[in-house]
Amino acid sequence: MAVVPRPPDIRHFVEVDSTNRVAADLARGGAGPDLVVVADHQTAGRGRRGRRWEAPPGTSLLVSVVLGPPAGDGTVALATVACALAAADAVGAVAGFEPALKWPNDLVVGDRKLAGVLAELVPTDRGPSVVVGLGLNMRSAPPGLPAPAVTVEEVAGRPIHGPTLLGAFVSALGAMAVDLDGPGRAAVIEGYRRRCVTIGRAVRVELPGGTAIEGVAQGVDDDGRLLVATGPSAHRVDAGDVVHVRAGTPGPEGRRAQREDESR
Numbered sequence: 001m002a003v004v005p006r007p008p009d010i011r012h013f014v015e016v017d018s019t020n021r022v023a024a025d026l027a028r029g030g031a032g033p034d035l036v037v038v039a040d041h042q043t044a045g046r047g048r049r050g051r052r053w054e055a056p057p058g059t060s061l062l063v064s065v066v067l068g069p070p071a072g073d074g075t076v077a078l079a080t081v082a083c084a085l086a087a088a089d090a091v092g093a094v095a096g097f098e099p100a101l102k103w104p105n106d107l108v109v110g111d112r113k114l115a116g117v118l119a120e121l122v123p124t125d126r127g128p129s130v131v132v133g134l135g136l137n138m139r140s141a142p143p144g145l146p147a148p149a150v151t152v153e154e155v156a157g158r159p160i161h162g163p164t165l166l167g168a169f170v171s172a173l174g175a176m177a178v179d180l181d182g183p184g185r186a187a188v189i190e191g192y193r194r195r196c197v198t199i200g201r202a203v204r205v206e207l208p209g210g211t212a213i214e215g216v217a218q219g220v221d222d223d224g225r226l227l228v229a230t231g232p233s234a235h236r237v238d239a240g241d242v243v244h245v246r247a248g249t250p251g252p253e254g255r256r257a258q259r260e261d262e263s264r
């Protein structure tokens with residue numbers, strides 16, 4: 001995946017339908033991997049699989065980055081985990097706490113969702129480009145969501161300057177994207193694994209085709225895919241919705257089991 005040069009080309013909109021849609025159109029029109037689209041409000045913010053991302057105007061970081069040509073085989077999974085890790089690093093640096101990562105695309109604090117990532121492959125005349133979007137709750141989350149949400153300011157316990165967090169995110173993602181095709185990928189995946197609370201858990205994964213698998217999440221591979229053991233077989237999951245099933249072996253226990261597996 002290509003570089004996000006510094007300073008990036010940041011385009012700020014008061015209102016758009018979706019920053020991912022705007023970034024994808026600009027990528028199709030020739031915009032390169034230096035492009036960052038930011039909005040105060042989205043009228044049709046996208047989640048994965050046709051879902052919506054909701055945010056009261058002016059309360060969130062809503063940003064999409066054109067990353068350029070894909071890297072790796074699990075392109076969308078890889079871009080998703082890199083973006084989630086960059087966002088978590090930026091929150092750590094600017095707001096002073098460490099969100100956990102739920103595979104593939106959620107930043108969470110406990111069971112509450114702080115942010116979501118949407119990576120999309122965009123065909124262009126010059127070949128495919130990857131656009132990755134982040135919705136991060138800063139000051140308030142919308143009411144009536146099916147699952148609990150949380151905001152950066154609620155956890156930090158103080159006001160957080162949005163442009164500073166945006167800058168930290170864009171520069172963290174740029175630093176990761178520059179080397180996702182090379183040796184830097186291992187550090188991104190390792191950083192993701194360290195923060196990923198899905199590894200070691202019993203999970204139910206709803207796959208895009210409508211089927212589901214249940215098993216234990218054993219790790220994340222070098223392309224960002226989730227490795228799930230279901231009895232005798234192992235699956236590499238590129239995309240899906242994960243439910244953490246309570247009977248699992250969360251956190252450090254699960255990681256210990258994973259390390260033991262890897263050392264065999």
Ligand code: BT5
Binds near residue numbers: 053114149
């Ligand atoms: C995501 O999808 O979490 C990806 C969200 C990506 C949003 C960004 S905003 C900038 C860029 N432009 C876009 O158009 N999109 C990206 P998914 O895993 O499918 O989760 C969607 C679900 O999260 C919804 O169905 C709700 O249940 C929940 N949700 C919606 N808004 C939320 C919020 N503000 N906080 C917490 N959860 C929310």
